[in-house]
Amino acid sequence: MSLALNAIGLKKNYDGIPVVNGISFDIKPGECVGILGPNGAGKTTTIKMIYGQVIPTAGELLVLGLNTKNDITQIRSRIGVVPQDDCLDTDFSALENLLLFARYHNMDSDLAHAQAEHLLAEMKLSEFKHKQVEALSGGMKRRLAIARALIHKPQFILMDEPTTGLDPQARLWIWNYFERLKANNTTLVLTTHYMEEAERLCDRIIMIDHGVILDQGTAKELILKHIGTEVIELHVGSEKGYWLSKVEQAGLKFQEYEDNIFIFFETTESKQSFISHIQNTHYYVRAANLNDVFLKLAGYQIREKS
Amino acid sequence: MYNVWLRNFLFFRKTFVVSLFWTTLEPLMFLGAFGFGFGHYISSIEGMSFLQFYFAGLLCTTAMMVAYFESTYPNYTKMTHQKTYAAMLLTPVSTQQIFFGEMLWAATKGFLGVLGVFLISSLFGLFNSNFFVVAPILFLLSLVFASFGMIMISIAKNYDSFVFSTSGVIVPLSMISGTYFSLDEIPYYLKTAAYIFPLAHAVRLVRNVLYKEIGWIDLGHIAVLVVYLMIFSFIGLRLFRKKLVN
Numbered sequence: 001m002s003l004a005l006n007a008i009g010l011k012k013n014y015d016g017i018p019v020v021n022g023i024s025f026d027i028k029p030g031e032c033v034g035i036l037g038p039n040g041a042g043k044t045t046t047i048k049m050i051y052g053q054v055i056p057t058a059g060e061l062l063v064l065g066l067n068t069k070n071d072i073t074q075i076r077s078r079i080g081v082v083p084q085d086d087c088l089d090t091d092f093s094a095l096e097n098l099l100l101f102a103r104y105h106n107m108d109s110d111l112a113h114a115q116a117e118h119l120l121a122e123m124k125l126s127e128f129k130h131k132q133v134e135a136l137s138g139g140m141k142r143r144l145a146i147a148r149a150l151i152h153k154p155q156f157i158l159m160d161e162p163t164t165g166l167d168p169q170a171r172l173w174i175w176n177y178f179e180r181l182k183a184n185n186t187t188l189v190l191t192t193h194y195m196e197e198a199e200r201l202c203d204r205i206i207m208i209d210h211g212v213i214l215d216q217g218t219a220k221e222l223i224l225k226h227i228g229t230e231v232i233e234l235h236v237g238s239e240k241g242y243w244l245s246k247v248e249q250a251g252l253k254f255q256e257y258e259d260n261i262f263i264f265f266e267t268t269e270s271k272q273s274f275i276s277h278i279q280n281t282h283y284y285v286r287a288a289n290l291n292d293v294f295l296k297l298a299g300y301q302i303r304e305k306s
Numbered sequence: 307m308y309n310v311w312l313r314n315f316l317f318f319r320k321t322f323v324v325s326l327f328w329t330t331l332e333p334l335m336f337l338g339a340f341g342f343g344f345g346h347y348i349s350s351i352e353g354m355s356f357l358q359f360y361f362a363g364l365l366c367t368t369a370m371m372v373a374y375f376e377s378t379y380p381n382y383t384k385m386t387h388q389k390t391y392a393a394m395l396l397t398p399v400s401t402q403q404i405f406f407g408e409m410l411w412a413a414t415k416g417f418l419g420v421l422g423v424f425l426i427s428s429l430f431g432l433f434n435s436n437f438f439v440v441a442p443i444l445f446l447l448s449l450v451f452a453s454f455g456m457i458m459i460s461i462a463k464n465y466d467s468f469v470f471s472t473s474g475v476i477v478p479l480s481m482i483s484g485t486y487f488s489l490d491e492i493p494y495y496l497k498t499a500a501y502i503f504p505l506a507h508a509v510r511l512v513r514n515v516l517y518k519e520i521g522w523i524d525l526g527h528i529a530v531l532v533v534y535l536m537i538f539s540f541i542g543l544r545l546f547r548k549k550l551v552n
Contacts, residue, residue: 053395053551077398087393091317103309104397
């Protein structure tokens, strides 16, 4: 089968300022791809271009073989979208929200009712189905938004920060649900800045910042390539200069952040030999993770929410 | 387009008591105060009672006001805070369908207001079988001001923006379009000014059909309304699309 998504040189400018600056990537059917990046990196703009709410300034974007330029209606009838801010219709109850969406998708009424009830049960929302949306908790609203995206049984689902603002229980539940969708061969594209989420769910990760792709690959590949296997977090205090020269001499990869130096090791042996030199300094050893890759590639500066 | 209309109808079903209260009761209060009350002191105007004269104007201002208000405040909320349109655009519903669906709904609501006013005033002796002829005209008028409202929500910066269109356009139009006084008895240039705007044409047309003779000139009034509708929809749709998809 052809690609689920094919983006070529995708660009979006706002007032001449590029938000997405020529990105190209592919997504295969059944793949779960995470788009990672700090606030303002261009994640949401990219997702919005896929479902047609943002029109690219330049580039080509094919979704399920259809061009977003001409066939956006057809694309929307075949994909499910969970937007960042849920966009549930607060004038209606949970069940009515699903039925309305089924109507927008021109679904047959009997089928819509059956599918809505099925999804409400699946999302553990059956007993709240007659509640107004406003009365639901954040986790429930998000589950309802997911149910709404699935009402027409799409094979391709886009989710913009699906678990942001949710408590750990709700997040875990959603992750489990996504794993079931993946098992069903559904193509999933999600944006997140929870590294744990990306590491756990995504077959492939695309890291973006300032509108360009920094790197892409599996979580494992990215961690090995940019970091290694283990990390020592060294709290150096006022002796930073001393430690920096030492780390540099040893030819190790590292990042400095305020009073800390994060040193990356490719092998356990190199880590052990380094530890043997540490005296009277606090350190902490842990496995390298995607967070290290993210911070290394995107930098440590705090981003203003845009 | 029908599904967008239906969404509003389903919501209306939940809230119709409040909704009909203001759309029907408010015009009826005007009818009581001006038509029955004030009109009591006027023997005749354009060859009819002031009550009849004013009633024709009131049907038009009701259509205008209700359609305009329905297409501004609630739709602006759906466009911004409630993100109803953003949600619709996650589905095969297009911006064009949303635009015309909303316009059609606002006009429906305007027409329901007119119908309410007509039915209740019929109980007070104002029944007129020609109403069934003016009904489509009033619906057309509702569409004109629904499309005007759609332009306004597409350029509004916040709710305060509607003060300009309400106090600057809608309320003055309800005053100067021959609703309270005869346009035949004011200076020519003022009369011409009034006929630049669509409401005066609708009022004249409705009054002619209800209580006077109709002639070829009435086709001109209809044409003016149709042209306004086309221009407003054309501009409105472009601005609306720009606001939703960028």
